[in-house]
Amino acid sequence: MKWSEFFVTGEPLIYAADVAIVLTMVGIVFVLTYFKKWKWLWNEWLTTVDHKKIGVMYIICAVLMLFRGGVDALLMRAQLTAPNMKFLDAQHYNEIFTTHGTIMILFMAMPFIIGLMNIVVPLQIGARDVAFPYLNALSFWLFFFGALLFNISFVIGGSPDAGWTAYFPLAGNEFSHGVGNNYYAVALQISGIGTLMTGINFLVTILKMRAPGMTLMRMPMFTWTILITCVLIIFAFPVLTVALALMTFDRLFDTQFFTMANGGMSMLWANLFWIWGHPEVYIVILPAFGIFSEVVSTFAGKRLFGYKAMVGSIVGIAFLSFIVWVHHFFTMGAGPAVNSAFSITTMAIAIPTGVKIFNWLFTLRKGKIRFTTAMLWSLAFIPNFVIGGVTGVMLAMAAADYQYHNSYFLIAHFHYVLIAGTVFACFAGLHYWYPKMFGHILNERLGKWTFWLFMIGFNICFFPMYFLGLMGMTRRMYTYSDGLGWTPLNVVATVGAVLMGIGFIVLCYNIYYSARYGERDMTGDPWNGRTLEWATASPPVHYNFPVTPVVEDLDAYWVMKKKYGGFHVKEEDLKPIHMPSNSGRPFWMSVAFFVAGFGLVFKWFALAIVGALFIVLGLILRSFEDDDGYYIPVDEIKRMERAARKGA
Amino acid sequence: MGEAAHRYEETLPLEYRTQESRLNILGFWIFLGAEVALFATLFATYLVLFQRTGSGPTAGELFEVKDVLIETLLLLTSSFTCGLAIFEMRRGRMSGLIAWLLVTLLLGAGFITFEIREFIHYVHEGATMQTSAFLSSFFVLVGTHGAHVSVGIGWMILIIIQLLQRGLTAKTARKVFIVSLYWHFLDVVWIFIFTLVYLLGMVI
Numbered sequence: 001m002k003w004s005e006f007f008v009t010g011e012p013l014i015y016a017a018d019v020a021i022v023l024t025m026v027g028i029v030f031v032l033t034y035f036k037k038w039k040w041l042w043n044e045w046l047t048t049v050d051h052k053k054i055g056v057m058y059i060i061c062a063v064l065m066l067f068r069g070g071v072d073a074l075l076m077r078a079q080l081t082a083p084n085m086k087f088l089d090a091q092h093y094n095e096i097f098t099t100h101g102t103i104m105i106l107f108m109a110m111p112f113i114i115g116l117m118n119i120v121v122p123l124q125i126g127a128r129d130v131a132f133p134y135l136n137a138l139s140f141w142l143f144f145f146g147a148l149l150f151n152i153s154f155v156i157g158g159s160p161d162a163g164w165t166a167y168f169p170l171a172g173n174e175f176s177h178g179v180g181n182n183y184y185a186v187a188l189q190i191s192g193i194g195t196l197m198t199g200i201n202f203l204v205t206i207l208k209m210r211a212p213g214m215t216l217m218r219m220p221m222f223t224w225t226i227l228i229t230c231v232l233i234i235f236a237f238p239v240l241t242v243a244l245a246l247m248t249f250d251r252l253f254d255t256q257f258f259t260m261a262n263g264g265m266s267m268l269w270a271n272l273f274w275i276w277g278h279p280e281v282y283i284v285i286l287p288a289f290g291i292f293s294e295v296v297s298t299f300a301g302k303r304l305f306g307y308k309a310m311v312g313s314i315v316g317i318a319f320l321s322f323i324v325w326v327h328h329f330f331t332m333g334a335g336p337a338v339n340s341a342f343s344i345t346t347m348a349i350a351i352p353t354g355v356k357i358f359n360w361l362f363t364l365r366k367g368k369i370r371f372t373t374a375m376l377w378s379l380a381f382i383p384n385f386v387i388g389g390v391t392g393v394m395l396a397m398a399a400a401d402y403q404y405h406n407s408y409f410l411i412a413h414f415h416y417v418l419i420a421g422t423v424f425a426c427f428a429g430l431h432y433w434y435p436k437m438f439g440h441i442l443n444e445r446l447g448k449w450t451f452w453l454f455m456i457g458f459n460i461c462f463f464p465m466y467f468l469g470l471m472g473m474t475r476r477m478y479t480y481s482d483g484l485g486w487t488p489l490n491v492v493a494t495v496g497a498v499l500m501g502i503g504f505i506v507l508c509y510n511i512y513y514s515a516r517y518g519e520r521d522m523t524g525d526p527w528n529g530r531t532l533e534w535a536t537a538s539p540p541v542h543y544n545f546p547v548t549p550v551v552e553d554l555d556a557y558w559v560m561k562k563k564y565g566g567f568h569v570k571e572e573d574l575k576p577i578h579m580p581s582n583s584g585r586p587f588w589m590s591v592a593f594f595v596a597g598f599g600l601v602f603k604w605f606a607l608a609i610v611g612a613l614f615i616v617l618g619l620i621l622r623s624f625e626d627d628d629g630y631y632i633p634v635d636e637i638k639r640m641e642r643a644a645r646k647g648a
Numbered sequence: 649m650g651e652a653a654h655r656y657e658e659t660l661p662l663e664y665r666t667q668e669s670r671l672n673i674l675g676f677w678i679f680l681g682a683e684v685a686l687f688a689t690l691f692a693t694y695l696v697l698f699q700r701t702g703s704g705p706t707a708g709e710l711f712e713v714k715d716v717l718i719e720t721l722l723l724l725t726s727s728f729t730c731g732l733a734i735f736e737m738r739r740g741r742m743s744g745l746i747a748w749l750l751v752t753l754l755l756g757a758g759f760i761t762f763e764i765r766e767f768i769h770y771v772h773e774g775a776t777m778q779t780s781a782f783l784s785s786f787f788v789l790v791g792t793h794g795a796h797v798s799v800g801i802g803w804m805i806l807i808i809i810q811l812l813q814r815g816l817t818a819k820t821a822r823k824v825f826i827v828s829l830y831w832h833f834l835d836v837v838w839i840f841i842f843t844l845v846y847l848l849g850m851v852i
Binding site: 201234239250 | 682683689696704779788
């Protein structure tokens with residue numbers, strides 16, 4: 001690495017980004033100093049172990065990453081609008097589609113889902129926090145600094161450019177010389193460790209910390225989907241850990257795992273990547289199913305139809321998700337027997353998914369439907385996701401896949417499942433739980449503008465891509481020649497992308513507008529909800545529940561409201577509450593991970609070792625720590641409860 | 649957390665008495681589940697690549713039976729002594745507990761010493777990580793196990809210091825128990841390495 005190559009140069013867009021980054025940093029430092037907020041930032045956020053605050057930080061990062069990935073998408077659409085465009089060159093285009101994919105899956109969809117589950121799951125099961133609050137903070141900061149490391153690649157050293165799947169041999173030293181793919185290997189590793197710990201944390205939380213009376217079959221559907229998602233994380237992410245470690249060895253230490261000579265096998269990477277990668281898409285879609293289940297049930301005013309079948313189908317999908325990975329490379333040439341087997345397992349996933357679709361439809365049947373923004377996202381999910389699902393079954397037919405493979409047909413398919421599934425769910429969940437997070441409702445009028453702009457834009461953008469794919473346009477091509485007949489549909493797709501961008505801007509404006517003028521939620525239960533999170537104040541006091549609620553049936557809070565008129569707490573029942581202490585260690589340990597990771601990216605091993613030593617120091621200090629948290633006395637609880645319930 | 653966090657169950661073994669300990673132990677079992685997936689992936693990688701030796705040596709030409717047998721004996725014995733440490737802990741005997749943990753540590757350190765010797769020997773014969781896909785996967789699989797054992801040694805030292813400082817409490821007992829789970833797990837992984845890497849390598 002030469003010093004002259006340290007900063008990325010030569011592109012006006014990059015210089016503009018440099019200026020924007022410096023200005024933003026100066027701005028943040030100025031605002032924090034001017035309003036004397038440094039201490040607040042450290043005490044309330046950087047050192048917090050409160051699952052709700054950690055969840056909020058995840059969601060803020062996810063929205064920022066949605067912006068970053070969205071700008072990447074708009075740049076790509078701009079380049080492809082007309083034939084022979086000179087807006088981006090091939091290398092720059094390669095970097096942008098790589099970061100777009102990686103960021104959207106790992107640094108947008110994952111943290112958005114994990115953020116919502118952080119906020120909601122402990123509340124839904126009647127717990128005061130997660131099983132391991134300290135670990136939870138560490139998970140977040142590892143994700144944060146992993147994402148930061150990945151994002152600085154576009155101004156320092158250069159971005160990865162081998163696609164979000166980073167297939168070998170392209171991603172190896174033979175064909176990718178720069179540090180870009182080192183960033184990919186190291187940054188994903190750091191945030192992946194955080195995700196694995198989140199999976200363990202929430203599995204233990206859900207298994208062990210449910211309120212009395214909440215049997216497994218009385219758990220809210222969202223909590224069920226998170227439980228199964230955690231199992232997927234625990235068994236899928238170690239595969240990514242290994243795959244990325246092998247990639248790191250190949251790139252930094254010239255080992256021969258995926259190389260072209262000395263026995264290396266590049267297809268091994270594709271297998272390892274997708275053994276993680278396919279469960280990964282269910283890691284982001286199962287929680288989405290959970291969110292839709294909650295929203296549909298609440299706004300149809302009915303108990304979820306076919307609860308047991310829903311649970312069974314999540315488990316079925318999770319099981320099948322581990323035995324379909326070869327469908328990502330049917331064209332590898334594994335032979336008819338292997339391809340047929342994976343073709344059948346892939347199509348089999350349509351069965352439990354279909355069960356779920358019908359269950360949502362039957363939940364709606366004869367319901368008193370309220371068309372809130374969250375409900376609109378959920379209703380739009382059903383037809384759009386079905387389009388994605390049906391084209392998925394088309395792709396699952398191995399023989400036909402030879403035609404569709406790596407064409408825009410595939411691009412359209414997975415955007416229809418990931419956007420109509422996961423992104424719609426994130427927006428539905430954001431609108432639905434927003435009052436619980438911040439104590440005010442996101443403006444419904446602006447919310448509906450976002451919904452219609454984004455949903456229509458989404459269809460205008462991606463529906464034409466099915467046809468572009470059938471017409472022969474392949475993914476990752478940075479330009480195309482005139483006269484292929486692709487231009488009109490590409491123009492349409494770009495128009496759709498712009499509409500989605502406008503929808504996103506309206507959402508951001510809505511966040512600002514609602515913070516200033518939005519309706520305050522004084523009841524804690526603005527939607528007439530059914531599950532325990534609505535039994536708390538909005539936003540909940542940091543211990544969540546003054547006394548642990550007792551669950552009598554599914555839809556615990558709904559039953560409480562019907563039987564007792566709500567969740568009542570008698571002051572004489574209050575006992576001192578035990579809570580975990582804040583800690584700054586997860587933050588600085590993650591900084592150490594970042595430093596070590598940066599050292600590895602540039603092969604500055606001395607720096608990497610310094611970072612590693614600080615990580616070890618953090619582990620040792622944690623081992624010797626003798627902090628058992630603290631108790632909140634009853635008088636303090638009384639005072640906080642009265643303050644939180646002022647409006648109720 | 650809450651009251652439940654400090655629900656103290658007198659009838660359970662010391663390491664299981666607080667709710668926090670029960671959560672930690674379950675969490676660690678689940679972590680070991682993830683470790684199983686991690687090592688399974690490394691084993692799969694090795695089994696895919698172990699006959700792809702390129703221009704380098706094959707497994708049969710390389711492996712030294714004597715060193716591997718010594719390593720195996722040291723590690724299997726250390727797992728037994730680790731079990732004895734837990735046995736002493738359940739009987740409430742600090743001295744026995746610490747003595748057996750120290751024996752475990754020394755056996756583990758012996759294992760690592762022999763493993764490093766073995767690796768140096770291979771490198772001197774020209775069999776490095778960079779030589780072939782077989783050797784890359786061999787060094788990463790066996791090296792990952794060795795790194796785990798080294799971490800276990802460091803971890804056990806920290807826990808012995810805490811035992812000396814704080815005595816045998818519900819908290820320190822839980823820590824000893826968890827590190828013992830980790831240690832036995834590494835033993836199990838080694839049995840697979842011994843079978844699938846060394847024995848298979850010398851047969852085929």
